[in-house]
Amino acid sequence: MTKDFTASLLHFGLAFVPALFGIICHEVSHGLAAYKMGDPTARYMGRLTLNPIKHIDPMGLGVFVFTALFSPFIIGWAKPVPVQTRYFKNPRRDMILVSLAGPLSNVFVACLCALILKLSLNLAQAGLASSSILLLVAQSAWLGIGINCALCWFNLMPIPPLDGSHILAGILPRQLAMLYTGLSRYGMLVVILLLATGFFRYVLVPLISYSVFYISLFFQVPYGLGQVQRFFFS
16 A cells, blocks of 8 residues: 555656646646737736746645546646637637647647657667656656646547537537537536546547557657656666
8 A cells, every 4th residue: 555655656746747837838828829819818817927826726736636646547727717708809719719729738748748758768878867867757758748648638528618618619509509608517527427437538548548659659759658667777
């Protein structure tokens, strides 16, 4: 039990930085996209910053810590960036673009993690830095690829109020879209039910796995935490 908890604690420590960075980039990207569309709300509220204090939601952080330590599926969230669609020239189209900005930022962070992983492996191979430190960096970077792919696909799920629901609402006829977005009050309950039934395991996990595989293939880095570790001990 102590060994398992120690392993979970190490996993949490390695995952914390890329997860926090991915969540913050996700929210900042929403704010930046909204600002480009004419909405200054996020800027006036000081949310266009990478300072985590401006974005941390205590409950979201608590759930992240708990699931990172005790659950195979990590969940967490930051304070949503406020968006005022009344500033948009084309509210439905612009809201789709703002909603897409968050998941796309996580794809970017996943690719950034892959680059950091590749750099760490190259430095280790050349013997230009401490292998123990590079191992920690490489493990954290590999976890960051998976975490940010998970953030991308999870937020694209068409469950109100996730980003995917805003994208779908922008496509649906107006009356149907209004009824659909009204379901947001039940969104968290739906997420919990889907987690309990294993729905995410059968839908999200394959999407995340394929995404991590192709990013790893593109950047020519090991696919799997075990392969990363074997690189350093081979």
